[in-house]
Amino acid sequence: MISAEQNELMTRVGHGTPAGNLLRRYWQPVALSEELTGPRPLKPVQLMGQHFVLFRDETGRVGLLDRDCPHRGADLAYGRLESGGLRCAFHGWLFDATGQCMETPAEPAGSRLCSRIKQGAYPVVEKSGIVFAYIGEGEPPAFADFDCFVAPDSHTFAFKGLWECNWLQALEVGMDPAHASFLHRFYEDEDTSESYGKQFRGASADSKMAITQVLREYDRPEIRVQPAPHGMQLTTLRKxxxxxxxxxxxNVVFPQAFVIPMSSEMTISQWHVPVDDTHCYWYAIFTSFTGPVDKKQMREQRLQTIELPLYTSRKNKRNEYGYSVDEQLNKTYTGMGEDINVHDQWACESMGPIQDRTREHLGTTDKGITLYRRILVKAIEAAQAGEPLPMQPNAEEAGALTGPPSIDGVSTAEGADAYCEQADLARRRGSDWASARLSA
Known part of the structure; x- marks a missing residue:
């Protein structure tokens, strides 16, 4: 049973909170690269309750600065991109991507004031269509050589969406294999050859059996959970x-990502990133092991339920997530359409802005959630004590963190234990970019 104090400890992420201090020690997605395009590549960003401005200068360099101008606190999100940086619209003070003030034009000629002014600035890195930022103390960890980060740009696609709930309940849906048999149940199986870009609509690897049929007809899985160098791995078996x-x-990649199979050829690496205590963005990188990703089709599919520019869901609590009684009786288990992100969004948002875990009763299939919470609390305590944290690799260690393997397929009964390793290796050998890494 989780106490109210433990729930607060795990969920609150504002500046100075224990969980917030922990999450700030990791790279966090803050925007899609596509959001820094067009005539004014700048956007305000909120991360764990803090406010920033993200921009790309004329040379293509990306900067993340505190949003309030250090002169008199005006909003830099309304500034001008010019002269190699971001200029405040109030008095014209100019800052480069490192936060260094380059001009204070209203000051007397010869003034050296700008040399003494440094705006809060944070490291940023672009990876596979996502801008990651590090807003914590000390040196950031190295990026692991996970598939989503090392695959060529042509073989990845990134997108995101906003949910109105705490980051932890959103993350926990990804470490709950049992819910897929119910929340994502379809009463009819589509032609699996038409499933590109859709999760739980294709066929399992080494089989012609639709995943929807597997989930619908075999709803009492055996779930195995074990710690892994990246966090933890879950194996779900359906006889x-x-x-x-x-x-x-x-897989769960600590602290707040999971890597899951989307189809026999594609995986999803997804982060749940706190905007504040009661809102979060999911950021996903879809990685193909076969041909290049059809980014146009993937984007158009997602824009059917995601609305720009804030990447909010068209189906939400204000329109009952598109719920239809007839659909629930005849087509889908939820009656909320065929996009499983909407199903997950409803499940997480329906728990409330911050789930009250003092009222829950966990079962055997929740063993992944139970283990993750133990890992999370231990890491929070380690951060408070100044002790080493999990998944903080240096460059050499990051190179040894590959994969992680994520597989959905049908095995012989006696070969189930070894199936993941064998299927993952076979997929890599058949992939141009992944096979090159095997021989390196």
Whole structure:
């Protein structure tokens, strides 16, 4: 049973909070690269309750600065991109991507004031279509050589969406394999050849059986959870017959990402990033092991339920997530359409802005959530004590963190334990970019 104090400890992420201090020690997604395009590549960003301005200067360099001008606190999100930096519209003070003040034009000629002014600035890195920022103390960890970061740009696609709930309940849906048999249940199986870009609509690897059929007909999975160098790995087994077992392997990358199979050719790496205590963005990188990603099709599919410029959901609590009684009776388990992100959004937002975990009763299938919470609390305590944290690799260690393997397929019953490793290796050998890494 989680106490109210423990719930507060895990969920609150504002400046100075224990969990907030922990999450600030990791790279956090703050925008899609596509948001820094067009005539004015600048956007305000809120991360864990703090306010920043993100911009790309004329040379292509990206900067993340505190949003309030250090002169008199005016909003830099309304500034002008010019002269190699961001100029405040109030008095014309100019800052480069490192936060250094380059001009204070209203000051007397010869003034050296600007040399003494430094705006708060934070490291940023672009990876696979996402801008990551580090807003914590000390040196940031190295990026692990995970598939989503090392695949060529042509083989990745990034997108995001806003949910109106705490980051932790959003993350926990990704470490709960049992819910897919219910929340994402479809009463009819589509042509799996038409499933590109859709999760839970294709066929499992090494099988012609639709994943929707597997989830619908085999809803009492055996779930195995074990710690892993990146966080933890979950293996979900569904016995189809005496001869065959469905195997699904997913991963949690500490502190707040999961890596799951989308199809036999594609994986999803997804972060749940706190805007504040009661809102979060999911950021996802879709990684293909076969051909280049059809980014146009992937984007158009997601824009059917996501509305720009804030990437908010068209189906939400204000329109009952598009709920239809007829659909719930005849087509989908939720009656909320076929986009599983909407299903997950409803489940997480329906718990309230911050889930009251003192009222929950966890079962056997929640073992992944239980283990993660233990890892999270231990890491929060380590951060408070100044002790080493999990998943803080240096460059050499980051190079040894690959994968992590995420598989959805059908195995022989006796080969289920070894299936993930074998299927993952076979997929890599058949991939141009991944096979090159095997031989390196």
């Amino acid at each position: 189809l017959s005496d001869e065959q077992t469905h195997v699904r392997v997913t």
